[in-house]
Amino acid sequence: MRRVFGSVRARAALGATVVVAVALVAAGLAVLQVLRADLVDQARLKARTDAREVASRIAAGTGYRALELDEDVPVQVVDEDGRVRAVSEDLEAVTGTGSASVTPVGPRPGPGPDGGGDADDDGDGDDDAGQVSSEEEYGHGSARIDGETGDYVWAAVEVTDRRGTEVTVYAGAPLATERGAVSTARDAMLIGLPLLLLVVAAVTWLVTRRALRPVEGIRREMAAITASTDLSRRVPEPGTHDEVARLARTTNETLAALEASVARQRAFVADASHELRSPVASLRTQLEVGAAHPELLDVDGAVEDVVRLQRLAADLLLLARLDAGERPHGGSPVALDALVREELAQRTGDRVPVRTEVAPVAVRGSRGQLSRVLGNLVDNAQRHARGGVRVAVREEGRWAVLRVADDGEGVPEGERERIFERFVRLDDARSRDDGGAGLGLAIARDVVVRHGGTLTVSAAPEGGALFEMRLPSG
Template sequence: MRRPWRSVRSRAALGATVVVAVALVAAGIAVLLVLRTSLTDQAGLQAEVTAQGVASDIALGTSLDQLDLPDADENPVQVVDEDRRVLAVSDDLDAISGAGSPQVEPTTAPTSDDDDDDDHGDDDPGKGQVSGDTPQFTSGAATVDGTTADYRFAAVEATTPTGVTVTVYAGAPLATEQGAVSTVRGAMLVGLPALLVVVAAVTWLVTRRALRPVEGIRREMAAITASEDLGRRVPEPSSYDEVARLARTTNETLAALEASVDRQRRFVADASHELRSPIASLRTQLEVGAAHSELLDVDGAVADTVRLQHLAADLLLLARLDAGERPGRGTVDAEALVREEVSQRRAAGRVPVTVRVQAAGSPQVAGSRGQLARVVGNLLDNAQRHAATAVEVSVREEDGRAVIAVADDGPGVPEAERERIFERFVRLDDARARDEGGAGLGLAIARDVALRHGGTLTVTAGEGVGAVFELRLPLAAQVVGDRGQ
């Protein structure tokens, strides 16, 4: 059952919406904090200016009952002494909190010159002073004519000309700050959901458009799977993004798979064809022998059996190579391997084989001795089959590799066919008898084994006539060094 919320589009839209929501909420909180702090600081500055003005009047000698205090609803002011007794307060102030005292009625406070009135009553008292310390700020509330509002209070100390220290508390309303914060918060609460809806919709549409080619690739792959037609290809977008690269890689994979399946089909068809001939011949001979024992061709039956055995061994080796069988990690003496193959398996050949060693010491290669012997044997079989008078095998070192070259003086290989002869079941001499020419697997096996050992197998023209097959293999010391890195 398909679940839409588990699709890439849904997850991308949800993820983008969540990320944007978190970012916007964080940004909104930061904006509100900055706005509130800024407006509160402005209110504090206004309160400080008011408090400084009242404190300056007090320092200049203005009596407390003659102070010109601002209106309470704009800038409520309260003057208290060191004992927190209220000395002056703005008119119409019903209640206050956050200032020096919760009292809103002035009380009579003694002055510092009451006791010395007789001695200094006629002297000039001079001027007081306003404290230069940083004002203290507090937040509170004030009730004016029955209306309560929040205020930011600034406290400034002043000394009267007679030496009495008082503290002036002046407030500035926070209504502007609260109104601005409330307006911004409301706008955010309304705009945030709408913005998130837009983000989710845009992300959904963009992701849907971006993934549309992927859906096309999926549908085509499903159709290929259903039809088993590996010749079909997925559509490639004209863009140069990751989806286009995915489509190209998918088509390359389909092409490789199609080629592999085609090779497998040809291999099965060719193997069936090659097996049919010796099996049919062997059956015919056995049936004749069963009916007329005196007519049984034992030598022919044995030859067909041997040929069938060799063909089956070749097919099994190719199957193991196709399955990715790794060669052994032993060390093989190239010169000894060549001499053994020449002496033990080619002594009775149609033409003589000579061995020429051009290296100072016998090159050592890494790999499977049995598989490498099979390569050398197949090359010798091929050379003796086509040579006119002689076959020469040389062993040398060149550019850090061991080179085994098998040369014959036969008709050679046309340049256009020098790669084709390494394909399976390929025989260039169509007029050649099947029994003499083999099944066309020897060179294919030789190249596959060479590649599995990290080497190469190529064919070139000989000097004047013939062909030269060169097997190049990495030296054992180099292979061990590469594995150790």
């Protein structure tokens, strides 16, 4: 059971069925209530019409015994003392009216023709016409006519006859029609509602299955990719423009990014292995020669190889941290002008001199990483400069700008982006001799990007390369 309702199709079908069921039940109850109220209003209208018809005849002077009340309409006439003056034929019992009696009484004794105080049977006389009240009241009760008992709605109309006697005319309308219609409608709803809910559940199940069919295709393909570790495969993209199609496109974009990341990682591992192989092999050779012939041990060369290994290991570790998404810690203010002065003051014995043009400007970030960027840019400039290197720091709007220029041969325009790739050296032999592994500029750009800035290269006024770092000031 849990597995069945764990399906999106099942939950969607169940949810739609429940919502439709609640809506239909509420609508059905409202319809029944309106139908019942309408039929009761019709019964009241009929009872009122019958009551006023009898009241009009009484007001016109018709005697109570001469009313000739139809047996199809239960009617009872009750005076203000509660005496029954007239009832319809075959009325055997009544409730909900002015009296429970169904037996008319004679006229009250007193002054009047023939010793009676009420209207005579023939209704003759010279008295003024009676008056029918403009208002009526309603009630519910029952009546037994010719042995059959039913529920009725009663309309009560007050009338004054020609003798001035006030009586109330009660006329009833049966409620059997209302109850029969309501019962029929209720039975139809009880039969039709389950069938309609079955149709809703089935249609929702089929529509949801069709809509989720591409999702199942995506799931199967992702499972196959996971099992085969082949990141070049892609999930099928439906030709629609809905959420499933966007999911498929996003999944393929993620797979493409993951494939590119894995490819870069593999290339990085291969290049790192290649770069480590040369200094390790050189150091091993020197140590083996020194072990066999101590007088031939090149200590300085061994130290250079160790330093080269140390720098390469540090670069690889920093790149690994950057690839892992390491961000500058703290974001404390760093005076970029002071950083340049301190970094250049520590550089002694450089091959070419470095001129500075610095203005006070601060940035936020890691002082150690920004110092590494500056060192890498200056090292690169000195490696290619002929006679000098220029370092400038200034503030331009909301940016802190660091420029490092040399007077060397510069970087060809077609190679200006490629030099920021890892293990790329335009002059491979010379770079290797100088101890470069082609990681300095790649590290510099990664650090700058993670500080929210940019690092680009262009032609310097001196004719060489101009590296420009832009960071948000602050």
